[in-house]
Amino acid sequence: MNSKKFYLLITFCVAFCSLSYELLIARTLGSLTGDIVTSQSWTIGFYIAALGFGAMTFHLWENVKQETRVLFYNTEILLSLLGLLAVPIILLMKMWFEYKAIFIGQPHAFILCAQLMTFAVGYFSGFEIPLLLKLSQSDEKSESYVIGYHYFGSMVGAITAAYFFQPHFAAVSIGVFIASGNLLLSAIFLTKKLKPVVFYVVFSGVFVAGAFSAFKIDQKHAEITYFVTSPSLYAKSFQELGELAHQYVKVDRHLSPYQTIDIVEKTAIELSDEEGARAGVPQLTLFNRLYINSQLQVSLNYQDVYHETFAHVPINLSQKTPKKILILGGGDGILAFELAKYESVDITLVELDEVILNLAQTHPLLLTMNHSVFSKESVQVRVADAFSFMLKNRQKYDAIYADFPLPRDDELMRLFSLEFYQALRRALVDDGFLVVDTPGQGEGHIESRIADSLLSGGFENVYLYGGVARFALASVKSLDISREATAQNMGAESKKYFAPPTRHVSTGHPISLFRPGGR
């Protein structure tokens, strides 16, 4: 390979790595905060600004370092370290902020703080083009080639991230893999020795230790996330928090192209009375739970109450057992189990994620909860995106149950939009009903906005009811809500926690695809 081609290849590779780091930071912030659009927009904005700043100021560094090759080599070494540590540092920041109760409920503030990492990656990546232009000592024509290959490398980086890395691997693993490649590239670039051998030995040690810590931090983050909601009450120091979480929480993580599924086993914390009094907290009893993208879906200790209230209250109120039922989401199969209790029902379950469906049919914990419902003939499973399924659907159903994770990210928001509810309305018979799980009143009026979306989507009556969780029941015909809502199939616990339905009056703030912020 001649030197020109060699430099073009290097250009392609460094651009690939740099943009991959940026995308990794954006994705991590999106999954930590649920605010995908802000994470993606701010990260690319900071990255581009930092690239520009780096390109404009790199000559200041050049004066310090004599040889361009050395500066390039050092830049790549630094970038591989930054790429390796960007995600772990962001995870550490998140854990630390949670421990100190800083920026709780303020995702924007956290995303902004994390841009420090984006800026660092972008700033040093900004050195690359000017350095490569100097190194290749190119004329005007080959200058264009260097720039062109840099853009091309960025594009291939993004395509690989979208199609290969992000759907299949955890952020930390991607970081370690790409940073290792970046480092290897620097080594290949270094055809003659520039530093004493000791440097390489020490640096390799640092890098391996960094990679090892990255995986450790990722595991710690998962454990601490599922430990307790107010960690500072239970642990005297940040380190103790990590130890306690490791002792009491076991996370079984499954990655799918759509979500991170965590099956979490917890054991009860046995604080002695004295310790408990000192900490000022009650004894904790922790249970096995299923989380999707760190959001609680099902807990072994109250799954009956949740699903009984979800499934049977609407049927009791409408006084008609539906024959044809559509469940959207609910891949764990527990809601399907509750509904399969009725005779001669025909249930269609539409789930996007095959990984959760497989877990529901193989994982002992989930099999206990759903009583192997998927082996029943009355339950048909379709693997599809609910939005797309509903727009193509030409069938009518007696009842539709929308069992999605709560709309805490932009991706899920569209499944709570008035446009989606319009499609659901068209798929219902006139005396049918739709039930949706909602986050309750605490979270930024989301429950009221979901109810507004149902009204805007063509349902004339929307009732909000609850138990251990909250639900919105929508129908075209009005229902007699003074009826006994817990008459059949409801256990004593479900009856105990039941909060009767109230009729929702529109506040005029539906969730729309075109106006995610309301109007």
Add this chain to the structure above:
Amino acid sequence: MQSLGMVIVVPFLLAFCSMIYELVLAQYISLYFGGTVFNFTLTIGVFLASMGLGALWSARVARDQIYPVLEKVELGLCGLGLASPLLTSVLGSLSLTSSSPLFTQVLFGLCYGLVVMIGILSGYEIPLLLGLFDNAKKKMTVLSLDYFGSFIAALCYPLLFVPHLGLVQTSLLVSFLNLLVALWIGYRFNKRYVLISAELALIAIVLVLMVQSFWLENWLRGWLYL
């Protein structure tokens, strides 16, 4: 005045508009095809590469042709910025109701064709603006404001535009800003009255659509249920 406008205001506004076009398009594609992270990731990569391609092409423009070419590029960008939400809605709704995966992929590819076109035109602008000046300091200012415009756009998009204006009004407002730049360049430097008339007509249309944006949203919503 000419210098201040061309060195500071125009580079800032053009980069600002391009970045918003890109983000709006990424969000539209996510709405219809699903996968917000996937589509933002892909859009960023494709947009950067197309910008690079545009920048490489535009280096061939002769100096005395810069203003006329710039005005046309801006008009093209406004047209694409205005048409892309509509085209994405049409392509997206076709894909949602299509049962052929290949057809869906073709429609998805066509949506990215829009990202590529906006990217190429956005990349085309920068060397044109740089070509207007010999002074290295001014060139540096133009470049800095270009980066700064993208940065401010990326900051404002989730904070102001999405929550307060929504996707339709954001596209319209940004096209309006872009049209003002085109009109200013046309009026100040080119004086091609056909183009100026086209710009004025487009401004009038955009203003009417902004006032009627709820109607426009309902109309786009209708495309979801072809």
